Every structure is written in C-alpha cells, then in structure tokens.
Amino acid sequence: MTRFHQKRKYLKNVDACLKWIVAQTQKRSVAVDRVDGITSALRAASVYASIKIRDNEVCFLYELLAFRSGEWLNDMCIRLAIQVMTQDRSDIAVSVTFLIDNRV
Known part of the structure; x- marks a missing residue:
C-alpha cells in the first residue's frame, strides 16, 4: 500500500512538472x-535538452x-534544469530542442 501511494505521489509531481x-x-x-515533443x-x-543562445554556435x-x-x-531536477536553461532571459532563443537518449 505504501508503494502505491509513493507512485501516486511521483505521478502527481510529474504531472505538475509537465504542466509547468x-x-x-x-x-x-x-x-x-x-x-508536445x-x-x-x-x-x-x-x-x-539543448538550447541555442542567439545565433551563437555555443549550446x-x-x-x-x-x-x-x-x-x-x-520533478524538481527537471524544474531546476529548465530554470537554469531559460533564466527568463530575452536573449535565449525560443527554439528549445529535446532529444531522447535511449541509453539505460
């Protein structure tokens, strides 16, 4: 029963993260x-996650x-990374590319 509630909590956190x-x-x-991607x-x-700042080749x-x-x-790990990447800065290109890495 504890495991059920733990998984439910994870899913709730992830859902909140995705909405954010x-x-x-x-x-x-x-x-x-x-x-959607x-x-x-x-x-x-x-x-x-890779973002490009202005037209600079540095990502x-x-x-x-x-x-x-x-x-x-x-989900805090994801939120932190997104915040670090974007930092609400206007000089960051809106093209955010997410690539799936199939390594385990």
Whole structure:
C-alpha cells in the first residue's frame, strides 16, 4: 500500500512538472508541436535538452533524467534544469530542442 501511494505521489509531481513546462514554453511562444515533443520526451527514458543562445554556435547541454527503471524521478531536477536553461532571459532563443537518449 505504501508503494502505491509513493507512485501516486511521483505521478502527481510529474504531472505538475509537465504542466509547468508547457506553461513556460507557451510563455516563450514555442510552437505547439514543440511543446508536445517536450512533454513526450519527458515521459521517455533519458532526455537531453539543448538550447541555442542567439545565433551563437555555443549550446548549453543538460541531461534530464525524467524516467528510469519504471520510476518517475523527482520533478524538481527537471524544474531546476529548465530554470537554469531559460533564466527568463530575452536573449535565449525560443527554439528549445529535446532529444531522447535511449541509453539505460
């Protein structure tokens, strides 16, 4: 019974996290298909997020472990990475790319 409540708590946290990410991407006028891609990627195994600042070729890469071994991890890790990436800065391009990494 404890495990059931623990999984329910994880799912609730992840749901809140996904809603937060959708709100953040919409706030930055990210295309709907990109938002869908982000939420889909977050439901997969390891997720790599790459953003491009202005037209500079330098990209910041963050690994977001959203789902591992059938267990949702703490959504605070995802929130922190998104906040670090965006920092509500206007010079950050709205094109946020999430790539699924199938490594285990």
